[in-house]
Amino acid sequence: MPLDLAKYISGNGELPSIPSPVPGLNFVIDIMVTETKERMKEMWDEAVEAVLEKAKDLGVKGVKEFVLLNANSDKQYETIEASQDTLEKLLSGKIRKRDKLENLEIATQKQDGEVYRKAGNQPYKSSLNYIILLRQEYDEKIADDIFIIETIFIKN
Numbered sequence: 001m002p003l004d005l006a007k008y009i010s011g012n013g014e015l016p017s018i019p020s021p022v023p024g025l026n027f028v029i030d031i032m033v034t035e036t037k038e039r040m041k042e043m044w045d046e047a048v049e050a051v052l053e054k055a056k057d058l059g060v061k062g063v064k065e066f067v068l069l070n071a072n073s074d075k076q077y078e079t080i081e082a083s084q085d086t087l088e089k090l091l092s093g094k095i096r097k098r099d100k101l102e103n104l105e106i107a108t109q110k111q112d113g114e115v116y117r118k119a120g121n122q123p124y125k126s127s128l129n130y131i132i133l134l135r136q137e138y139d140e141k142i143a144d145d146i147f148i149i150e151t152i153f154i155k156n
Contacts (some may be wrong), residue, residue: 014107048075052150056133060153064135076136077150081128083108087152098134098147129155 044119048070055066067077071124082090086104105128105142112126135149 045074052077056151060131060155063131063151063153067133074137078134078136080132080134081125081155082130083107083127084129084131087130087132090149131155 036052051070052066055062058065064079067079070077082101082105086095086101088107089104090101095101108127112128131153133153135148135150136145137148138144139146
């Protein structure tokens with residue numbers, strides 16, 4: 001039974017029924033457990049936010065490590081490299097879907113590769129000069145996942 005309660009609080013199970021000699025005590029226990037679960041989730045979210053802020057302070061390397069270490073969280077994070085043109089389209093609202101953003105970057109990488117092949121012995125120069133940190137979360141209003149821009153980094 002303690003294991004069932006721990007599973008419920010962690011979000012991995014149903015609230016177990018706790019036999020009680022006092023009528024109405026189950027209702028009180030249910031409220032207490034639900035409140036505890038909500039507080040634990042809030043504390044977890046705050047801890048993740050604090051680690052994310054620290055990762056942002058460390059720059060691109062810190063954020064990429066955060067994304068790798070935070071893979072099992074409720075909120076999913078990812079980084080995408082972007083060109084100046086794509087970033088302008090994204091910030092002006094011309095890109096509204098994550099798939100379109102990714103497709104534009106694949107096209108930019110192909111174009112960069114063609115320019116590199118034509119240049120001969122010149123060093124490769126990518127036009128993907130920005131790194132965008134995206135947070136994915138479920139939006140109940142539209143019943144779908146949304147992507148939120150957390151941070152934009154400028155690469156050297």
